[in-house]
Structures are given as structure tokens and as C-alpha cells.
Amino acid sequence: MPKVRIAPEIFFLDRTSGRPLQSQIREIVVASILSAQALPGALMPSSRKLAEHLGVARMTVSLAYQELVDQGYLETQSRSGYLVAHTDAVPRLSADGVGKPSENSEAWRNVVSESLQDRRRIVKPKNWRSLPYPFVFGEMDATIFNHTAWRGCARQAMGTRDFDAMASNDATDDPLLVNYVLSRMLPRRGIAARPEQILITVGAQNAIWLAVELLTRAPLKAVCENPGYPDTLQALRWCGAQVSMVDVDDQGLPPEKIPEETQAVFVTPSHHAPTGATMSRMRRTQLLEQAQARDMVIIEDDYEFEMSFLEPPSPALKATDTNQRVLYAGSFSKALFPGLRLGYLVGPAHVIAEAKELRSMILRNPPGHLQRTAAYFLAQGHYDLLIRDMRRQFARRRKVMVDALGKTNLEIAGAAQFGGSSLWVKAPAGIDTENLATKLIDDGVVIEPGAPFFGGGNVPTEYFRLGYSSIPIEQIETGVRLIYDRILDESASG
Known part of the structure; x- marks a missing residue:
């Protein structure tokens, strides 16, 4: 009986993750086995075909396959290539009797007391690292870390x-x-x-x-x-x-x-x-x-x-x-x-x-x-050396940021007297920094609106926080200028 060959098209890599390609290949193959897309005895795509499909070197696929053989997920067969192994290391459930997923939120409404999803919280865009002007707080600069x-x-x-x-x-x-x-x-x-x-x-x-x-x-x-x-x-x-x-x-x-x-x-x-x-x-x-x-x-x-x-x-x-x-x-x-x-x-x-x-x-x-x-x-x-390097870097970044803000009419409403890694900034009255933050994403700029930090109903809208722990120093002045230009546009349109 001819063996079923798995199509390479079911496998995809995440090129934006920055993770090793060989590791990703191992993971997507294991995922296909655990999810029963690749059943025991099925033939894996040849290393050449999978490499062509994924756009990687054939050796990368071969090394990933060999590692999976060593782990027992795949096995080799003369003239057939790599097959999904018959192994009890992979527990499988029969599809019989497995119900389809359904949504039944009503069953939980009477026992879940309130929605935490509605709370005020600080939210950063998931792709902030890929943006050129990330004024986010509390994030590291990977170039400083050892x-x-x-x-x-x-x-x-x-x-x-x-x-x-x-x-x-x-x-x-x-x-x-x-x-x-x-x-x-x-x-x-x-x-x-x-x-x-x-x-x-x-x-x-x-x-x-x-x-x-x-x-x-x-x-x-x-x-x-x-x-x-x-x-x-x-x-x-x-x-x-x-x-x-x-x-x-x-x-x-x-x-x-x-x-x-x-x-x-x-x-x-x-x-x-x-x-x-x-x-x-x-x-x-x-x-x-x-x-x-x-x-x-x-x-x-x-x-x-x-x-x-x-x-x-x-x-x-x-x-x-x-x-x-x-x-x-x-x-x-x-x-x-x-x-x-x-x-x-x-x-x-x-x-x-x-x-x-x-x-x-x-x-x-x-x-x-x-x-x-x-x-x-x-x-x-190592920690003490890291702190030394961070202090030096942050001192330079803070100075550039203060100088850049000094060329605008934005007010530094708060700053740690000993240093820190952020400034608390106040825009002109009438500016809603939550709307401002949304629009600045189009300019590649990330800021933190101030509203989540306030309690009560009458929340000020003009405050925002600018962090400088993860933004390159050469990006700060342009980033501040983009923020100010958006604020001027908002003021003119308002």
C-alpha cells in the first residue's frame, strides 16, 4: 500500500520572530504530529522540497529532521526518506466523541463577577520593537545587556x-x-x-x-x-x-x-x-x-x-x-x-x-x-556593570530628550530628580493623548497616554509618559518632533 506523503505547503516559518530557523522547523513538524496533521507512517516532504518551500538551506532542514529522529518523532527508511514514527511518546485521542468547540459565555456571566478586560491599563502595541521611535517605559535595550x-x-x-x-x-x-x-x-x-x-x-x-x-x-x-x-x-x-x-x-x-x-x-x-x-x-x-x-x-x-x-x-x-x-x-x-x-x-x-x-x-x-x-x-x-552602563546611556538619552522637549511648548510635568528612565509630559489643554497615541503609531512613534494612571471619573487627558530605556539616542530628537507636530495638527483641527 503506497504511503501518504505530507505536502510541504502545511508548514510555515515566522520570519519576523528572529528565532533560529532550524528550531522553528523542528517545532512546526512536532506541531503537525501532535495535531494529527501528520499521522504515523506518513512520509515527510523531502529535505530538498521542504527547503525550497520554506526558502532555507537544505542542510537546515536535514539537521532539523535528524534531531527529530533522535527524539523519536521521525524515523528513516531506506529509499523512502523520513517517516512519522509510530511511538507512544505522542499520545493520541480518538476523534470519535470529541465535541466541536462552542462559545457559551452566558453560562459564566452569573459566576464571573466583573470584566477585568474593561479596566484601565497600560497597553503597548505588540510590534513596538519594530517601530523607529519607541518611547516605552520599563523595556530593556538589548544592545546594553551582556x-x-x-x-x-x-x-x-x-x-x-x-x-x-x-x-x-x-x-x-x-x-x-x-x-x-x-x-x-x-x-x-x-x-x-x-x-x-x-x-x-x-x-x-x-x-x-x-x-x-x-x-x-x-x-x-x-x-x-x-x-x-x-x-x-x-x-x-x-x-x-x-x-x-x-x-x-x-x-x-x-x-x-x-x-x-x-x-x-x-x-x-x-x-x-x-x-x-x-x-x-x-x-x-x-x-x-x-x-x-x-x-x-x-x-x-x-x-x-x-x-x-x-x-x-x-x-x-x-x-x-x-x-x-x-x-x-x-x-x-x-x-x-x-x-x-x-x-x-x-x-x-x-x-x-x-x-x-x-x-x-x-x-x-x-x-x-x-x-x-x-x-x-x-x-x-555582571549586574553592577550593567547598571553602570545603563546609567551612562540613560544620562545621555535624558539630556537629548530634555533638549528636544525644550524646543517645543510641551511641559515636563514630572521627572525623577536622581535620574530614572522616563519623563512625565503635559501637552496643551484639550489634547487627548489616547487619541494622540493612536495617530502617532502611523508615524512609527509609541508613547504611553496618562489616563490609565488616574483614578475617578474626571480624568485629565493631556498627560503622557515618555520612556527612554529602549529608544536609540539618535532617534529621540526626531521622535519628539513627530510628537509635537501631531499635537500642533490636533490643536489646529480642534
Whole structure:
């Protein structure tokens, strides 16, 4: 009986992904086998025909095929080429009795309490990396990052000596990473802690979410900054907290405006999100005194303190917390790369123990391999060199951006006094920066509209954030000019 030959036309490569072609070929062949497009015994396209179809070298296909033979997905047969293997490594379900997918949203409307998709959030276009003027915040510049050092640390973390610790399921944090946080990160912020007072998290956002979950098991009256980080506000509201928004000024959150009966205050005192304002020392003292007098707790999000190229950052609020009223959230993601998703929560030992138990109900612990790789990268000095290079680059980019904005009538409404990686900008009255951002995409420009940072109904429309962590320095002046030209067009048409 003649064998079925699989047509090469069912295979496609993603040329925009930047991923190795050989890896992509292996993946699309495996996908075709798992989805039953390629059944056991079927003949694969010859390496020549598949190479011609995909527009790659024949050797690339041959090497991919051979790797799949070694893995047991394909097998070779004399004069026939490559066949889909008969193997129990690929579980298959009978098509009999398998229902067709259907949409039944109504069945869930009564049990899903509200739509999170409608919340205000910061959204970047998926193709922002391909655009010439990406003024996005919190993204890395791959030209600065030491990929070779990271790969070396990853290989070291995968070694036999470290594997047992990584492969365990005991919900423990990597002791090397915890030790680095204790000995290097926290002292830079003026904080002293013990190992039992630290929890490794999946980024600072996860740390704040854990704090919110712990605090809202009973009715909670909380305060957030306005403007402020939108996910903190949404998390509190989602968990049932009664939230008051307190307007910030150029010295951060004013403690005297915190309502009576407040139980928890969420702040970014060293580097306010998004304006960059630093809370004054007098206000910090006042806030800590209020916390003690009113029996409040404070959740401090201390991000981007490493980007201090103009002057040293102020000490963390936690550094002067003598009454253990502050939970401190930090992150490696901003300085390394956002996809790393590693952060930490620091607080009283009994609170951290509760947070650890809560974390174990969601996930045991952040991936052990990432923790150990990051620990090696930090301990071997690569992190400190990276921070040095970022500070130098960001100082130059910030100057170019400030000079470019100075040639317009756009106002720098907020900037971190120690440096940072973004500016908070105000357009002329009447400009809707959400509409502006949409139109700027046509010019290859990405900005972050300011509306998601504000709470309440009467949201200002003229603010936006310009990040300079990932945009090439030579693109900044032209990008700012394109933004200003669009604003002039909007003003003229309005």
C-alpha cells in the first residue's frame, strides 16, 4: 500500500520572530504530529522540497529532521526518506466523541463577577520593537545587556551541582538570591533584614498583589496615589477594598490628606509612578508617625532606584521604619529585563511567613533556574556593570530628550530628580493623548497616554509618559518632533 506523503505547503516559518530557523522547523513538524496533521507512517516532504518551500538551506532542514529522529518523532527508511514514527511518546485521542468547540459565555456571566478586560491599563502595541521611535517605559535595550554573561550563568545554573536544588518542590527561595538581596540590594536602600523577612516573588507586581490579598481578607480602607500605578488600584478594588485616591504634588503624597480610618497606604515614595517625584523627608517622617498613631500599614513600591545618574536616590521609606509598619516591594526586572519577573517582598517575619503560604497556594515559588541564574549574574558582578552602563546611556538619552522637549511648548510635568528612565509630559489643554497615541503609531512613534494612571471619573487627558530605556539616542530628537507636530495638527483641527 503506497504511503501518504505530507505536502510541504502545511508548514510555515515566522520570519519576523528572529528565532533560529532550524528550531522553528523542528517545532512546526512536532506541531503537525501532535495535531494529527501528520499521522504515523506518513512520509515527510523531502529535505530538498521542504527547503525550497520554506526558502532555507537544505542542510537546515536535514539537521532539523535528524534531531527529530533522535527524539523519536521521525524515523528513516531506506529509499523512502523520513517517516512519522509510530511511538507512544505522542499520545493520541480518538476523534470519535470529541465535541466541536462552542462559545457559551452566558453560562459564566452569573459566576464571573466583573470584566477585568474593561479596566484601565497600560497597553503597548505588540510590534513596538519594530517601530523607529519607541518611547516605552520599563523595556530593556538589548544592545546594553551582556547576553554572553547571562548565557554563561544560565549554563552554570543548569549544572549537576545546582540541579537538585532547582528540581525540588519544597517552595523554598534560592538561598544565593536571598543572600544577595540581604547583602547587596537592601543595604543600598538603607534596609537591614534577616532571611526570614524576605520572600522572592514573580516581580514587584506579584509582591504587591500578595500584600493586597493578605490585607483584604477583612474589610480594608486603603489609600492610593493619584496619579498612580493602575494595577495597584485595580488589585485593591478587585479584592474588595474601599479605596481613596490622594492627589500627589511635586513632593509626592501629602500625608495630611490621608482620610481618617485609613488602614493601608500604597506609595512609591522614592520615585513616584508616573511623575518621578520624590517624597520629601518631612513627609516621610509624617507618614511613618501617622502609621504608628493611627495603626496603619504602608506598602512601599521602590522601583528604579538603580537608575541614579544625576544624584544618589533618597533612602527607602523602609529604611527609617522603626516600628515595622512598612512592607517593601523591590524588583530585578526593571534593571535586568522585564520578562525575568523576579522581585522580592520585605517585612516582618510573621507577615512574610503568611505571604509565603499564600504564594504557595498560587505557585510554589518562582522558577528555580531563573532564580539561580539571576543569583549568579548578580553575585559575579555582571549586574553592577550593567547598571553602570545603563546609567551612562540613560544620562545621555535624558539630556537629548530634555533638549528636544525644550524646543517645543510641551511641559515636563514630572521627572525623577536622581535620574530614572522616563519623563512625565503635559501637552496643551484639550489634547487627548489616547487619541494622540493612536495617530502617532502611523508615524512609527509609541508613547504611553496618562489616563490609565488616574483614578475617578474626571480624568485629565493631556498627560503622557515618555520612556527612554529602549529608544536609540539618535532617534529621540526626531521622535519628539513627530510628537509635537501631531499635537500642533490636533490643536489646529480642534
